[in-house]
Amino acid sequence: MLFRALARLMDEPEKFSQSAPELPATWRVPDLSLTSVFNLSSLDQIIGQGIPEEGRVRVLYKNGRLAADRFTLGNQRGGSCFANHVNPATISKILDQGGTLTLDRLPQIWAPLGDFCRRLSFELGLNVDASSFLTPAGLWGLDYHYDIASVILLQTSGSKTWRIHPPTLVDPLEQQKCGGIKSLDDFDQKRLREEEPFLQVTLRAGDALFIPRGWYHGGVAEDEHSLHVTLWFPHYTAYSLANMIVRGLDKRDDKFAILRKDVGWGLAHDPQRAKEVVLKSIIDVVEVLDCVDPNEAAEDFLREMRNGFIAPARTHPITSVLVASVDIDTPLVLIPEAIQGISRNKSEIQFDLADSKLTVEGRAAEFLATLWSEDSQNPWCARDLALDLDGASAILLARRLISDGLVKAM
Numbered sequence: 001m002l003f004r005a006l007a008r009l010m011d012e013p014e015k016f017s018q019s020a021p022e023l024p025a026t027w028r029v030p031d032l033s034l035t036s037v038f039n040l041s042s043l044d045q046i047i048g049q050g051i052p053e054e055g056r057v058r059v060l061y062k063n064g065r066l067a068a069d070r071f072t073l074g075n076q077r078g079g080s081c082f083a084n085h086v087n088p089a090t091i092s093k094i095l096d097q098g099g100t101l102t103l104d105r106l107p108q109i110w111a112p113l114g115d116f117c118r119r120l121s122f123e124l125g126l127n128v129d130a131s132s133f134l135t136p137a138g139l140w141g142l143d144y145h146y147d148i149a150s151v152i153l154l155q156t157s158g159s160k161t162w163r164i165h166p167p168t169l170v171d172p173l174e175q176q177k178c179g180g181i182k183s184l185d186d187f188d189q190k191r192l193r194e195e196e197p198f199l200q201v202t203l204r205a206g207d208a209l210f211i212p213r214g215w216y217h218g219g220v221a222e223d224e225h226s227l228h229v230t231l232w233f234p235h236y237t238a239y240s241l242a243n244m245i246v247r248g249l250d251k252r253d254d255k256f257a258i259l260r261k262d263v264g265w266g267l268a269h270d271p272q273r274a275k276e277v278v279l280k281s282i283i284d285v286v287e288v289l290d291c292v293d294p295n296e297a298a299e300d301f302l303r304e305m306r307n308g309f310i311a312p313a314r315t316h317p318i319t320s321v322l323v324a325s326v327d328i329d330t331p332l333v334l335i336p337e338a339i340q341g342i343s344r345n346k347s348e349i350q351f352d353l354a355d356s357k358l359t360v361e362g363r364a365a366e367f368l369a370t371l372w373s374e375d376s377q378n379p380w381c382a383r384d385l386a387l388d389l390d391g392a393s394a395i396l397l398a399r400r401l402i403s404d405g406l407v408k409a410m
Helices: 013-018 032-036 040-048 088-096 111-124 186-194 238-250 254-260 271-289 294-306 362-373 391-403
Strands: 025-028 057-061 100-103 129-135 150-165 199-204 207-211 216-233 332-334 341-345 348-352 357-361 407-409
Touching (some): 040 100, 040 129, 088 100, 111 129, 238 294, 348 362, 357 362
Antiparallel strands (some): 150 199, 348 357
């Protein structure tokens, strides 16, 4: 594995790929060009185009989150078909008055960051997501809070001072999201407001900060605006795996039938019988779990995980089909991070993508699988696929690989 993305972000990528740090840490990124992956110009383009809000855009103003209709077009222009599109003029006014602008699911709407996160996901085996936070000078963005995922904050413009405090709940689960500092009791609120933080640091463009899940953090922009990108690293726990396994017990299989039986009526008025029913259900579930095929459960787990990965970048969906832009000797290169896994069936190899599958046969399939397993960036051409294909078929396959986002022409 070549750490092409992680090496841009940190000096010890292999160590980070093996296990996330247990404590907050800060560092200077080795590749400062990373700050240009998403910056103020990027925001200008996205907001200036009036993108659909669709849960991607959050605006925080005066310690509260504005409803989407406060910063979207509504019926102001073009009728209801543009009602949920962001109004750039309104966003400008809110920022000028001290609002914070947040964009979520950024890899889906900004290609350079999508390419970076797709590669990070491939190197880490995790579906890495990203958000951005723009805060005006001298203001807090979000109040103290924790995240249920570990994060890296990459400062791309301006500066922000962060205060990091140890968790009150260690390793919070997905459903244990932070309700903000006001959801804490008086003791913990006072601790966050008055005690010395575990870490206090000012991030400037090119600085990064790692925060493990559950650690409270809050930041204030200094005497200039602050723009940072948050990279989200999800955690898969025994609890989440248990949930997935239990959800799989609804299969139409006789060995799971006992779990579909009615436990009886009248339990609300008979506490003792309710206890007996619960005990029997626990016993039944434990017995049924012995029938679960771990190989099938692992396949279900991988399938569910991969569904969250970023789909391949299909940058030539039209020309790859309609224009003869590839010939037998056109230099090509594989995009390994577009493929989440492979499986073999006799002479066929199935390439698993985040949103689809592609099956290739014969020696061409073996050639592509070898490139993927080697994480290769060496150039090749359709002629290399013509091991058991004629030239025309090899060119058609190359064009298909380009349209599916697995390959790009050099």
